[in-house]
Amino acid sequence: MDLNEVILIKGTDAPDMLKSALGLLNEPELFENKDIVLKPNLACWDARLPREVNKWTVTKPQFIADVIQSLKTFKPKSITVAESAFVDNNIDKNYKNMKLKKIINDPNIKLINLDKYPFKSVKFFDRKIQISQFILDAEVLINMPMLKTHGSTIVSIGMKNLKGILHSESKKIFHRFGLGKSIAELSKILLEYNKPTLTLVEGLVGLQGFGPMQTGKPKEVGCIILGKNTVSVDAVSSEIMGISPQEVEHIKLAEQNGVGIADLNKIKVIGDKIEDVKVKFEKAPTEAETKDAIIEILELPPDSVDVIHGHLCSTCALNYIGPVWALRDDAGTNYRQKILLLSAHAEVPDDYEGQLILWGNCQRKNVQKAGKDAIFVKGCPPSLMKGYMTFGKALYRRRTFIKGLIKRLFKGMGKIGKLNHWP
Numbered sequence: 001m002d003l004n005e006v007i008l009i010k011g012t013d014a015p016d017m018l019k020s021a022l023g024l025l026n027e028p029e030l031f032e033n034k035d036i037v038l039k040p041n042l043a044c045w046d047a048r049l050p051r052e053v054n055k056w057t058v059t060k061p062q063f064i065a066d067v068i069q070s071l072k073t074f075k076p077k078s079i080t081v082a083e084s085a086f087v088d089n090n091i092d093k094n095y096k097n098m099k100l101k102k103i104i105n106d107p108n109i110k111l112i113n114l115d116k117y118p119f120k121s122v123k124f125f126d127r128k129i130q131i132s133q134f135i136l137d138a139e140v141l142i143n144m145p146m147l148k149t150h151g152s153t154i155v156s157i158g159m160k161n162l163k164g165i166l167h168s169e170s171k172k173i174f175h176r177f178g179l180g181k182s183i184a185e186l187s188k189i190l191l192e193y194n195k196p197t198l199t200l201v202e203g204l205v206g207l208q209g210f211g212p213m214q215t216g217k218p219k220e221v222g223c224i225i226l227g228k229n230t231v232s233v234d235a236v237s238s239e240i241m242g243i244s245p246q247e248v249e250h251i252k253l254a255e256q257n258g259v260g261i262a263d264l265n266k267i268k269v270i271g272d273k274i275e276d277v278k279v280k281f282e283k284a285p286t287e288a289e290t291k292d293a294i295i296e297i298l299e300l301p302p303d304s305v306d307v308i309h310g311h312l313c314s315t316c317a318l319n320y321i322g323p324v325w326a327l328r329d330d331a332g333t334n335y336r337q338k339i340l341l342l343s344a345h346a347e348v349p350d351d352y353e354g355q356l357i358l359w360g361n362c363q364r365k366n367v368q369k370a371g372k373d374a375i376f377v378k379g380c381p382p383s384l385m386k387g388y389m390t391f392g393k394a395l396y397r398r399r400t401f402i403k404g405l406i407k408r409l410f411k412g413m414g415k416i417g418k419l420n421h422w423p
């Protein structure tokens with residue numbers, strides 16, 4: 001199979017679809033007697049939230065099991081699932097909570113926590129990043145993303161999923177250089193290591209809207225996409241989502257940098273046709289639309305919370321949205337004042353209303369300019385508890401907040417309320 005070829009299979013029965021895709025690939029030597037590593041996208045699983053909702057945000061555990069069964073027909077030497085967590089989280093907990101071991105149901109398949117394995121230091125622009133040695137050494141690496149919309153990168157598919165092979169400190173560096181540029185550069189670096197061997201997109205049910213987490217909504221698609229070049233696979237996948245690959249900075253940059261072909265006229269799609277599968281994903285809100293999206297999704301009073309993101313890390317977003325969400329359930333929405341949250345690269349606006357909160361270590365640069373009335377919340381990212389206490393004190397009268405806090409102490413930080421678009 002050539003690098004500009006992408007296999008597309010429409011359907012609903014994953015084992016059948018995998019059989020067709022691997023049949024069209026027709027390269028059994030890629031798998032026979034090989035050590036195969038699968039890198040799914042599992043970081044967004046949140047043990048506090050319902051299973052049904054979590055399933056929208058990750059490569060489906062049952063799909064991983066189906067892929068393993070299909071690969072076993074080629075008699076590989078070993079198959080390993082390898083993934084890392086968001087900063088400050090633990091992927092072992094995700095594996096356990098999603099019952100991945102049980103679903104795979106084969107004691108010979110290892111689940112690896114990449115955060116516990118060595119990393120290799122690699123030049124990245126004028127700095128270094130740490131890439132998992134385990135992944136770089138993999139004999140066969142199958143990148144297994146899902147189809148997602150993303151607030152900072154428009155889509156999160158194959159190239160974005162590879163950010164999960166980095167050390168947590170290096171993931172933060174990505175946000176400092178800019179996500180699009182960094183994701184494209186990582187794909188360029190990985191090309192030198194011939195990684196990944198294949199990208200296999202689980203396109204059964206995607207995530208649309210306010211992604212990449214549970215604030216987004218499921219989107220039925222019904223396909224799998226397979227190819228050797230991640231840029232070409234991402235270009236086809238993005239088109240299937242109804243989003244032109246030319247709109248996506250990291251896909252465009254990767255093509256310009258010679259990492260792969262993103263021009264759909266130059267990609268040969270084998271199997272089903274893009275037009276027969278294509279759906280229209282609702283895009284994630286842009287940074288400018290985030291404030292309204294948060295207000296809508298958390299059902300907050302209009303104009304109560306304003307945010308300027310400046311390309312923040314997903315975990316940094318999660319750690320402020322989570323506490324505002326929890327406080328809504330504990331203390332209600334009778335706020336005493338509006339808050340304006342700045343994060344990552346955001347600058348202090350000349351004019352603003354309400355309590356200014358500088359969220360996370362990236363905002364240390366604004367402490368002096370913002371003045372003594374602003375609240376700087378340290379941490380990279382700040383913890384959920386710090387978020388809860390900061391927003392609680394800023395948003396509520398003391399009595400209301402204390403009452404809410406007592407409720408929360410009984411519930412624990414792990415319980416979080418339902419969003420209106422959840423089943």
Ligand code: SF4
Nearest residue numbers: 313316360361362380
């Ligand atoms: S402070 Fe937040 S946005 Fe900045 S690097 Fe840390 S986690 Fe990312």
